[in-house]
Amino acid sequence: MKHERNKVIESLSSELSATNRNGRVYDLIIVWLVSSFLLAYLLLSSIDPFRTGWLLQLTTHPQFFIESITGFAVIMLIAVLGFTSAIPGLSVNRKFLIASMGLFLLWCSFYIFGLWFPALEPSDAGKRELACHFETLLVGLVLLLIGFAISKRLYPLEGAKTGAILGLAAGGIPALMMQVACMYIPEHIIIHHLLPVFVVALIGAIMGKYYLGKTSR
Amino acid sequence: MPNKKQNYEEDEARWSGLMVSAQQGNKDAYHELLSQLGNVIEAYLRIRFGNIDMLEDCVQECLITIHKARDTYNPKRQFRPWMFTLVRHCMIDQLRKKNCRIRMTEQLGEDNNLDLHNPVHIQRIIDGIRVLEWLKPDYREAITLIKYIGMTTNEAADWLGISEHAVKARLRRGLLMIHRKLNLEDSLA
Numbered sequence: 001m002k003h004e005r006n007k008v009i010e011s012l013s014s015e016l017s018a019t020n021r022n023g024r025v026y027d028l029i030i031v032w033l034v035s036s037f038l039l040a041y042l043l044l045s046s047i048d049p050f051r052t053g054w055l056l057q058l059t060t061h062p063q064f065f066i067e068s069i070t071g072f073a074v075i076m077l078i079a080v081l082g083f084t085s086a087i088p089g090l091s092v093n094r095k096f097l098i099a100s101m102g103l104f105l106l107w108c109s110f111y112i113f114g115l116w117f118p119a120l121e122p123s124d125a126g127k128r129e130l131a132c133h134f135e136t137l138l139v140g141l142v143l144l145l146i147g148f149a150i151s152k153r154l155y156p157l158e159g160a161k162t163g164a165i166l167g168l169a170a171g172g173i174p175a176l177m178m179q180v181a182c183m184y185i186p187e188h189i190i191i192h193h194l195l196p197v198f199v200v201a202l203i204g205a206i207m208g209k210y211y212l213g214k215t216s217r
Numbered sequence: 218m219p220n221k222k223q224n225y226e227e228d229e230a231r232w233s234g235l236m237v238s239a240q241q242g243n244k245d246a247y248h249e250l251l252s253q254l255g256n257v258i259e260a261y262l263r264i265r266f267g268n269i270d271m272l273e274d275c276v277q278e279c280l281i282t283i284h285k286a287r288d289t290y291n292p293k294r295q296f297r298p299w300m301f302t303l304v305r306h307c308m309i310d311q312l313r314k315k316n317c318r319i320r321m322t323e324q325l326g327e328d329n330n331l332d333l334h335n336p337v338h339i340q341r342i343i344d345g346i347r348v349l350e351w352l353k354p355d356y357r358e359a360i361t362l363i364k365y366i367g368m369t370t371n372e373a374a375d376w377l378g379i380s381e382h383a384v385k386a387r388l389r390r391g392l393l394m395i396h397r398k399l400n401l402e403d404s405l406a
Contacts (some may be wrong), residue, residue, distance in 0.1 A: 002273075012247070013245075013247045016242065019240050019287070022292060023291025051382065088286055088289055089303070152290075159309055
């Protein structure tokens with residue numbers, strides 16, 4: 001038996017090659033975030049132009065700015081959670097986890113609050129030709145697949161969990177962009193921008209189980 | 218006499234150092250590391266799962282898993298949590314396989330003398346196997362009968378007088394409980 005083990009060890013040692021990855025993950029997270037935001041912008045702006053005057057709205061409406069910046073921060077944190085979950089044995093700081101989930105709930109609750117106190121005057125200015133929930137879903141799935149390709153380079157042990165978290169981040173990026181690309185009506189945002197985020201997360205969980213999980217190895 | 222904490226720290230430093238060398242392409246260091254880890258993993262699994270005949274296969278699978286995941290080890294973090302996370306997942310994966318039967322290397326006087334209706338015989342299989350001692354009686358029964366004795370789920374269902382669906386549910390929950398207990402045990406270590 002030990003002889004067979006020695007043969008395995010000999011074989012594994014002989015095929016060893018140097019690596020420069022050394023468990024680093026934050027460089028991959030930055031690459032994914034930057035490329036995802038760029039790609040989402042390119043895809044969404046190629047379908048329809050962004051809402052006129054969105055930059056001015058960000059600078060003149062504090063509540064709108066806070067909503068947007070919170071969404072941005074949430075996506076950063078969830079991306080970190082997603083990719084670090086693909087490193088074996090890397091336990092996430094509990095405070096970080098609570099802060100991330102808390103901020104995510106806060107971001108969603110801004111739009112519920114906005115049903116009574118909207119950040120901008122509700123208007124259908126910026127209404128997109130193609131159904132925006134479809135755009136959010138499609139772009140989210142593209143970003144999710146890129147996230148999967150990157151996280152496969154790590155060693156995710158819980159594919160469904162990693163897939164779900166990456167799905168939240170991937171869906172969140174186009175949803176956040178719709179904040180400035182689509183019309184600002186809180187009910188519309190909840191149904192057509194936020195809900196697709198959870199759909200992408202669900203798809204991420206299901207795909208992650210088979211594509212990222214142990215069954216894929 | 219070196220204390221436990223000193224041994225722990227020495228092992229940690231040694232394995233981390235060997236893995237860093239391996240990540241730089243040092244095959245001798247990697248060979249040494251895998252040889253040491255093989256013995257550690259064997260002892261770890263034997264204590265928890267007993268003297269099972271698939272122990273060596275599991276050890277080799279764990280070493281292969283460590284090899285595949287070696288890029289994910291960061292020298293700034295501890296080696297043990299990284300390694301044992303891989304070992305635990307690998308072992309649970311093996312147990313979850315439908316055709317996995319982890320028979321004891323020393324059966325009670327060979328199979329034809331094993332009296333499944335004698336609780337003393339069953340208890341002798343369970344005694345000393347840590348993972349079984351962790352479980353609720355229902356889950357322990359299911360895992361002992363199917364994984365250690367080698368019954369099919371259908372046979373276990375007949376033996377227990379319950380549906381096959383219920384046996385599968387107990388088996389699934391039992392394996393999940395083992396996984397959680399292993400995680401908890403290692404996080405408290």
